[in-house]
Amino acid sequence: MSKAAKKKSSKKRSGSEAAQFDQKTIQEFKEAFGIMDQNKDGVIDKSDLKDLYASMGQIAPDSQIDAMIKEASGPINFTVFLTLFGERLTGTDPEATIVGAFAMFDKKDCGKIKEDDLIKILQKQERRAIGRG
Numbered sequence: 001m002s003k004a005a006k007k008k009s010s011k012k013r014s015g016s017e018a019a020q021f022d023q024k025t026i027q028e029f030k031e032a033f034g035i036m037d038q039n040k041d042g043v044i045d046k047s048d049l050k051d052l053y054a055s056m057g058q059i060a061p062d063s064q065i066d067a068m069i070k071e072a073s074g075p076i077n078f079t080v081f082l083t084l085f086g087e088r089l090t091g092t093d094p095e096a097t098i099v100g101a102f103a104m105f106d107k108k109d110c111g112k113i114k115e116d117d118l119i120k121i122l123q124k125q126e127r128r129a130i131g132r133g
């Protein structure tokens with residue numbers, strides 16, 4: 001994988017967004033997706049988001065989760081996730097991708113999700129992954 005992929009694109013086109021990402025970006029989004037998909041069934045749904053909030057010690061009201069899910073027109077699988085967030089969040093770390101995703105989701109309750117909390121989750125997930133072997 002080349003480091004040249006870091007250059008900034010000034011193009012602001014919409015359309016077939018999902019096809020435009022490089023491998024590195026896709027890998028980062030996969031990591032972010034994997035963390036948000038708490039039960040690892042390949043789709044981010046209501047219970048995943050609830051679990052994610054719960055792991056940050058927060059209880060999210062159903063109405064809020066519903067509003068988040070409604071951002072997508074259907075089940076949020078990886079492709080949908082990439083399409084939803086990819087056009088707005090590119091070339092960032094998995095942490096930043098998730099923080100950005102939440103910032104977009106969390107319009108009504110701004111500031112509830114803190115980067116620190118997410119990093120804690122990421123670290124927990126990493127530890128879990130290592131422990132599992």
Ligand SMILES: [Ca+2]
Binds near residue numbers: 038041043044045048
């Ligand atoms: Ca899931």
